[in-house]
Amino acid sequence: MLSDVVSRARAMVAAGEFDGVADILRSAAEQGDVDAAQELGRLLSLTGSAWEDLASDGLGPLGREERWEPEWWLSRVVAERPDDPDALVLLAGLWTGMSAFADVFGGPTDNFREKSAGRYARALATHPDCAAAASSLLMLQGCDDDEWEWDPAEAGLSFLLFRSEILVSNSGDTVGVAIVATDPADMRWALHHLLPEFAEALEAVDGPDAAELLVYQHGVLETRLDLVDLDVKEWPTVQVPGLVEPRLPLGHPVRVGDHTYLHGCTFNLPY
Numbered sequence: 001m002l003s004d005v006v007s008r009a010r011a012m013v014a015a016g017e018f019d020g021v022a023d024i025l026r027s028a029a030e031q032g033d034v035d036a037a038q039e040l041g042r043l044l045s046l047t048g049s050a051w052e053d054l055a056s057d058g059l060g061p062l063g064r065e066e067r068w069e070p071e072w073w074l075s076r077v078v079a080e081r082p083d084d085p086d087a088l089v090l091l092a093g094l095w096t097g098m099s100a101f102a103d104v105f106g107g108p109t110d111n112f113r114e115k116s117a118g119r120y121a122r123a124l125a126t127h128p129d130c131a132a133a134a135s136s137l138l139m140l141q142g143c144d145d146d147e148w149e150w151d152p153a154e155a156g157l158s159f160l161l162f163r164s165e166i167l168v169s170n171s172g173d174t175v176g177v178a179i180v181a182t183d184p185a186d187m188r189w190a191l192h193h194l195l196p197e198f199a200e201a202l203e204a205v206d207g208p209d210a211a212e213l214l215v216y217q218h219g220v221l222e223t224r225l226d227l228v229d230l231d232v233k234e235w236p237t238v239q240v241p242g243l244v245e246p247r248l249p250l251g252h253p254v255r256v257g258d259h260t261y262l263h264g265c266t267f268n269l270p271y
Contacts, residue, residue, distance in 0.1 A: 003028065003035040013043070014185045018192045018236070029073060038077045038087055042250075044070035045094060045264035046181060046190035070094060078119070083126040089133050089251030090263075092119035096140060097266050116140055132252040132263070139253050139260060150255040152219035159248035160187045160240065161256060164211040164227075176268030178261045180254055182247040184240035187213070190265060192236040211235075214256070217244050 005028040009021050022043065028036035074091040081087055095116040117140055123133035139148040152159075162179040177194070181187040215223035227235055248254065251263045259268075 002039075003033050005033055006035045006039045009036075009039060009043075013189050016185075016188065016237075018189050021189075029076075034077055034080050037073045038084075038090075041070040041074035041077065041087075042090055043186070043189060044068075044073075045090060046179060046186060047193040047265055068094070071098075082122070085123040085127040085130045085133065086250050088119045088123040089130065089136060092116040092123075092133075092136065093251050093253075093262050093264060095119070096136070097262055097264075113140060130249075132249040136251065136253055148253075148255060148260055150253075150260075152216055152254060152256065154219065156219045157246055157248040157252075158182070158217050158219070158243040159254060160184065160243070161214040161216065161254065161261060162187060162191065162212070163214075163261075177265070178259075178268070179265045180248070180261050180263050182243060182250070184242060187240060188236045188238070194265070213238065213240065215241050215243070217241075 005024060009025050012018070012021050012024075022040060025036045025040040025043070029040055071091065071094045074087055074094065077084065077087040078091055092115070095112045098112045117137060120133040120137040120140065123130045124137070127133070135150060139150075160179075160181045160183075162177075162181075164177045165174040166177055179187065179190045179194070181190060211227040213225040213227060214221055215225070223241055225238060225240070227238065230238070248263075253260055253262050255261075
């Protein structure tokens, strides 16, 4: 059974009361609530702020050098619950995403991938039916979009995919932003926290695919919400259709067209 704090946080997110959720969970997590720590790590992994400290030389959100807050909390959960498949795949997914940044900014890319593979393997050792770990491990072993084959229609899973292009330089370079989620409230939470940081840049980007929310039901694209013409402040209030079962498992990556997207929020760098 989840802790009362997590239940309260989820009710707030479902009601669209996003401000204060992270603070409530963080306070409980700092007092030793492992459920709160896991929920905080999960929610933060859906937002762009989960990644922003990787490219900086400063301290992370909690004053811990070179540690993202979601990665730190999920590492703490895994230390307490070494066989928890959800915590393992979420943490491994963050490390998989970190390897892309290490490619650009310098860092132990292979170490990130090895750490990710180890956590996925651990999840499978204790939970052989963990589809998220199995698919992620296959994707990671390929280390290339072209080498991982996954057909959403064949898988028959429902999920949400937000993707946009953010202008990051005067020369026109853009960063692709993608968010994969399995709950409309979680997606609205993610957009609420993503937009304050990138609103100006998003407004400066043009193009038919600059901002869209795709709704896949049973693996088939049923709804495409074009967000380009909306004020970015309205995005978190967009009515998103509910998903039918079965939903994409927590931590499971998806492949849409020629691109692979990790669960949560990831950036595709132009470099």
